[in-house]
Amino acid sequence: MIIDGKAFAANLRESLAKDVQDHALTPGLAVILVGDDPASHVYVRNKITACEKTGIKSFEFKMPADSSKDDIAKVINDLNNDPHVHGILMQLPLPDHLSAAQEDLVQMIAPHKDVDGLTTVNAGKLILGHNDGLVPCTPQGSLMLIKSIKENLSGLHAVVIGRSNLFGKPMGQLLLGENCTVTQCHSRTKDLDKVCAQADIVVAAVGRPQMVKADWVKDGAIVIDVGINRTEDGKLVGDVDYEGVKDKAGAITPVPGGVGPMTIACLMKNTIEAAKKA
Ligand code: NAP
Numbered sequence: 352m353i354i355d356g357k358a359f360a361a362n363l364r365e366s367l368a369k370d371v372q373d374h375a376l377t378p379g380l381a382v383i384l385v386g387d388d389p390a391s392h393v394y395v396r397n398k399i400t401a402c403e404k405t406g407i408k409s410f411e412f413k414m415p416a417d418s419s420k421d422d423i424a425k426v427i428n429d430l431n432n433d434p435h436v437h438g439i440l441m442q443l444p445l446p447d448h449l450s451a452a453q454e455d456l457v458q459m460i461a462p463h464k465d466v467d468g469l470t471t472v473n474a475g476k477l478i479l480g481h482n483d484g485l486v487p488c489t490p491q492g493s494l495m496l497i498k499s500i501k502e503n504l505s506g507l508h509a510v511v512i513g514r515s516n517l518f519g520k521p522m523g524q525l526l527l528g529e530n531c532t533v534t535q536c537h538s539r540t541k542d543l544d545k546v547c548a549q550a551d552i553v554v555a556a557v558g559r560p561q562m563v564k565a566d567w568v569k570d571g572a573i574v575i576d577v578g579i580n581r582t583e584d585g586k587l588v589g590d591v592d593y594e595g596v597k598d599k600a601g602a603i604t605p606v607p608g609g610v611g612p613m614t615i616a617c618l619m620k621n622t623i624e625a626a627k628k629a
Pocket of ligand 1: 489512513514515516517518519536537538539540543556557558559577578579580610611614
């Protein structure tokens with residue numbers, strides 16, 4: 352089965368738009384974009400369009416590439432105190448000269464407005480199993496796609512390749528919360544192919560084009576491909592060798608059209624949740 356993330360995300364956005372109307376909410380999402388990275392501009396544009404379609408008011412803060420840590424901190428502080436803003440998203444990565452400051456700036460976002468789920472408060476709540484935190488969007492959306500195939504994941508062996516704070520670690524925690532047996536893999540994992548071949552669920556978030564091959568995947572496994580890689584001829588591919596794996600997997604997400612659309616839909620979901628709590 353091909354898991355149609357685009358259709359799933361469209362349905363989710365539709366039900367979120369209805370939720371906004373039914374509760375007469377005016378959720379507000381502020382997006383901070385520093386610098387001129389063309390990919391970041393496209394991502395932000397897509398997020399703002401999705402906001403408008405869902406009934407979320409967006410506030411865009413485009414800041415010059417040479418902004419200082421203090422400049423950005425001031426914007427974050429103002430947004431933390433603005434009652435019209437329920438979610439704050441700082442588009443990452445920040446320009447190179449701010450890379451050392453990036454983590455400090457993320458942690459300045461008020462946890463109840465941290466719709467990316469990256470502050471220590473929200474990461475801690477996820478680890479402790481408190482269900483009132485904001486969960487990072489891409490893992491949250493990936494779990495929804497997995498559960499659209501199989502509602503009860505209890506006892507399944509899930510292999511997550513990648514351990515980033517943005518995706519791998521929260522994904523592992525979410526699967527643990529579903530009572531999976533989770534193996535968290537990374538660049539130092541030995542015999543990765545053999546570890547993967549034992550999995551009922553494989554989630555690949557590495558950033559290496561088509562790394563996961565057919566013989567890494569057990570017959571019937573659910574395969575979630577988070578990777579977004581551009582090949583030399585400009586094609587977008589995931590971390591999974593889709594053509595090879597699709598006939599072996601029980602269900603698989605394509606790239607594009609799998610996990611990607613879920614990220615934005617879950618950003619809308621987190622913003623609406625934050626607005627309801629406010
Ligand atoms: P990241 O921070 O670069 O993390 C990559 C992870 O992969 C690290 O944990 C790294 O291990 C591991 N890794 C690298 N080479 C490996 C290898 N040969 N074998 C096993 N593990 C290896 O990346 P990320 O932010 O998690 O993103 C991963 C991918 O997902 C990227 O392609 C990104 O574009 C994509 N992504 C997509 C979405 C979406 O909306 N669809 C959202 C977020 C990310 P170490 O920790 O040991 O270095």
